[in-house]
Amino acid sequence: MTHDIIIIGAGPAGLSFARLLAGAGLDILLIEKQSEKILANPAYDGREIALTHLSHKLMTESGMWSRISSKDISLIKDAKVLNGDLENPLYFDHRKSGKENLGFMISNHHIRRAAYEVCKPFKNIKLMTGEEVAHVSTGLNSGEVTLKNGKKLTAKLIVAADSRFSATRRMMGISTDMRDFGRTCIVCKMKLDRDHDDTAYECFFYDRTLAVLPLNGRYCSVVITIATDDAHLVLDQGKAEFGREITERMEGRFGKMTLDTELFPYPLVGTYADKFYANRYALMGDAAVGMHPVTAHGFNFGLRGAATLANEIKTAHDLGLDFGSEDVLCRYHSAHRHATLPLYLGTNALVGLYTKTTPLAKLARKALLSLGQHIPPAKKMIMNQLTEAS
Numbered sequence: 001m002t003h004d005i006i007i008i009g010a011g012p013a014g015l016s017f018a019r020l021l022a023g024a025g026l027d028i029l030l031i032e033k034q035s036e037k038i039l040a041n042p043a044y045d046g047r048e049i050a051l052t053h054l055s056h057k058l059m060t061e062s063g064m065w066s067r068i069s070s071k072d073i074s075l076i077k078d079a080k081v082l083n084g085d086l087e088n089p090l091y092f093d094h095r096k097s098g099k100e101n102l103g104f105m106i107s108n109h110h111i112r113r114a115a116y117e118v119c120k121p122f123k124n125i126k127l128m129t130g131e132e133v134a135h136v137s138t139g140l141n142s143g144e145v146t147l148k149n150g151k152k153l154t155a156k157l158i159v160a161a162d163s164r165f166s167a168t169r170r171m172m173g174i175s176t177d178m179r180d181f182g183r184t185c186i187v188c189k190m191k192l193d194r195d196h197d198d199t200a201y202e203c204f205f206y207d208r209t210l211a212v213l214p215l216n217g218r219y220c221s222v223v224i225t226i227a228t229d230d231a232h233l234v235l236d237q238g239k240a241e242f243g244r245e246i247t248e249r250m251e252g253r254f255g256k257m258t259l260d261t262e263l264f265p266y267p268l269v270g271t272y273a274d275k276f277y278a279n280r281y282a283l284m285g286d287a288a289v290g291m292h293p294v295t296a297h298g299f300n301f302g303l304r305g306a307a308t309l310a311n312e313i314k315t316a317h318d319l320g321l322d323f324g325s326e327d328v329l330c331r332y333h334s335a336h337r338h339a340t341l342p343l344y345l346g347t348n349a350l351v352g353l354y355t356k357t358t359p360l361a362k363l364a365r366k367a368l369l370s371l372g373q374h375i376p377p378a379k380k381m382i383m384n385q386l387t388e389a390s
C-alpha cells in the first residue's frame with residue numbers, strides 16, 4: 001500500500017511531527033514497534049523534561065500543552081550553575097530574560113501520552129503498532145519499508161524518528177558522529193523539606209554532576225551524571241543513604257531530601273548525523289541529533305526539527321511541488337543543522353571540561369563560570385541558547 005509519508009517510530013518526536021503535519025491533508029502512516037497500549041499510557045521513566053519557550057509554543061499550537069494538567073507542569077524561574085565547591089554560582093535570573101520564567105518541566109510520560117492523544121483524532125494519521133521496521137530502501141520517486149513480518153509498504157517520503165541508535169539511518173548510509181561519554185545518567189524524583197523557589201541547580205562536582213530541578217510543590221527531579229564504572233556506587237545505595245548523600249551534597253539548602261521514586265539509569269551516548277536526509281528519507285528527533293542531557297535539549301531540538309520539516313513539506317505541497325524532493329529535505333537539513341550544531345558541540349565541550357579533574361581543567365572551569373558571570377553579553381547569549389527564547 002502506498003502512503004504520502006511513512007514515519008518510523010512513534011516516540012515523542014515522531015508523534016509530534018505527525019501532529020504538526022496533520023493539517024496538510026497528507027496520508028501519514030506511523031510505524032511503531034511498541035504496543036498501542038504503551039503509547040496510550042506510557043509508564044513513568046524518571047525523565048523530567050526541561051522545555052524551552054519555543055517548545056511551549058509548538059506544544060500549544062499542536063494541542064499537546066492543553067492535554068497536560070497544570071499540576072503536572074512546573075516552572076523553572078531561575079537557574080544556578082555551581083562549580084566543584086558550590087561557591088560563586090553563575091546565576092541566571094528570569095527577570096533578565098524578559099520572560100516570566102526560564103523554562104518548564106514536564107514528565108516524559110505525560111509528553112508521550114499527550115503526543116499520542118493529539119494524533120488519534122486525525123483520520124489521515126494511521127498508527128501501525130507492534131510492528132518493527134526491518135529494512136528501508138528508496139528509489140527515484142518513492143521509498144520502501146519492509147516490516148519484520150515481511151510486509152512491504154511504500155511512501156513518497158520516509159521519515160525516521162527511530163531513536164539515537166537508528167538502525168535505518170545506517171541502512172541509508174548516513175554516517176553519524178557518535179560519542180560514548182563513558183558515563184551514566186541516573187534520574188529520580190525527590191521530596192524536599194524546604195522550598196526550591198522554582199530554581200534549577202546544576203552542580204559540577206569533581207566526581208560527578210548533580211542537577212536539582214524544581215517540580216511543583218516541594219519536589220524536585222535529581223539528575224546525577226557519573227562514570228559508568230562508578231554508577232553502582234549510586235544505584236546500590238539504600239533509600240536512606242541516597243537521601244542523606246544528596247542532602248549533604250546540596251549542603252542542606254532544601255532541608256532533608258527524600259527519594260520518592262526508584263532510580264532510573266541511562267547510559268550516555270551523544271549522536272549527530274552528518275546529514276539529516278538521503279534520497280526520499282529524512283531523520284527526525286534523536287535519530288538526527290541525540291544530545292547529552294546536561295543542557296536539556298534533546299526533545300526541544302526534536303520538536304524544533306519536527307516543526308521545521310513539517311513547514312518545508314507543507315510549503316512545497318501547497319505549491320504543488322514534490323514534498324519529498326532533495327530541495328525540500330536539504331532546506332530542512334540546513335536550517336536544523338544551523339539551529340542545533342553549536343549547542344551540540346558546546347555541550348560536548350562542556351561535558352569534556354567538567355568531567356576532567358586535572359588542576360588545569362579545574363582552573364578553566366572556574367574561569368569559564370567567571371566569564372559567564374561577569375560578561376553580560378556572554379551570559380545573555382547562553383541564556384538565549386538554553387531557553388530558545390525569541
Ligand SMILES: Cc1cc2nc3c(=O)[nH]c(=O)nc-3n(C[C@H](O)[C@H](O)[C@H](O)COP(=O)(O)OP(=O)(O)OC[C@H]3O[C@@H](n4cnc5c(N)ncnc54)[C@H](O)[C@@H]3O)c2cc1C
Nearest residue numbers: 009011012013033050133162163285286296297298299300
Ligand atoms: C535522563 C534524560 C534526561 C533528559 N532530559 C531532557 C530534557 O530535560 N529536555 C529535553 O529536551 N530532552 C531531554 N532528554 C532527551 C529526550 O528524552 C529525547 O530527546 C526524546 O525522548 C527523544 O525522542 P525521539 O522520539 O526522538 O526518540 P525515542 O524516544 O527514542 O523514540 C524512538 C521510537 O522509535 C521506535 N522504534 C525504533 N526503531 C524502530 C523500528 N525499527 N521499527 C519501529 N519502531 C521503532 C521506538 O520503539 C521508540 O518508540 C533527556 C533524555 C534522558 C535520557
